[in-house]
Amino acid sequence: MNIRLLNSNDAEAYLEMRLTALQNHPAAFASSYEEEKDRPAKMYGERFQSEESFTFGAFDNETLIGSVTLLREMKLKLKHRANIVAMYVSPDYRKKSIGRMLMTAAIDKAKELNGIEQIYLSVEATNIPAIRLYSSFGFEVYGEDKKALKVGETYFDEKHMVLHL
Template sequence: MNIRLLTPNDSDAYRKMRLVALQKHPSAFASSYKEEKDRSAAFYGERFQSEESFTFGAFKEEKLTGSVTLLRETKLKLKHRALIVAMYVSDESRRKGVGKALISAALEKAKGIEGIEQIYLAVESTNEPAKRLYSSFGFEVFGKDKKAMKIEDIYYDEDHMLLFL
């Protein structure tokens, strides 16, 4: 397994994986398949060049099998914070250390950015494997957003987690 920052050359593979993730696990993401299905690969490629957003990919034999994004806050009063978003590991790569490697890469990047002191993330409240993964790095739940998402007529709560670096 190889973990590295994604580049515009990875945008097509990322787009394909992202759409699968949004279809298979809709409650894990704030965005929806319907909202992203018409986005071009170039849309993601532009994101991969941002100086405030860092998307790491996990590759197995050159195939993208997972990703996570670290977003640095841009407002002056919030620049000491970053967010982890869009975490996904393909079904066939789960329970093989991919998620752990991705979070490790994102946290190492955060530690290397001057001024970042804390990392936030949100996770669907019943996603116990993800919560265990984040907790293993020291993230702690500091709040619950009840009915954070609504998919058709079903509501999903989110746990908000925080790690002080």
């Protein structure tokens, strides 16, 4: 397995994996398949070149099998914070420490960035494996958002977590 920052050459593979994730796990993401299915891969390629957004990919040979994004806050009063979003590992590769490797890469990047003191994330409240993973890095739940997401007629709660560096 190889973990690295994604670049514009990875945009098509990322879009394909992201759409699969949004279709198969709609409660895990704030975005929906319907909102993202017509977005061009080029948009992700441009995002991968940003100095505020860092998307790491996990690869099995040349196949993208997982990703996570670290977003740096840019507002003056929030510059000490970053957010982890869009964490995903393909089902066939779960329970193989891929998520741990992705989280390690994102947290290490946050530590490299000047001034980052806290990392935030949100996780669907019944996603126990993800909550366990995040907790193992020292993330702590600081709140729960009841009915945070609505997929069809079903509501999903989210736990909000923070890691103080």
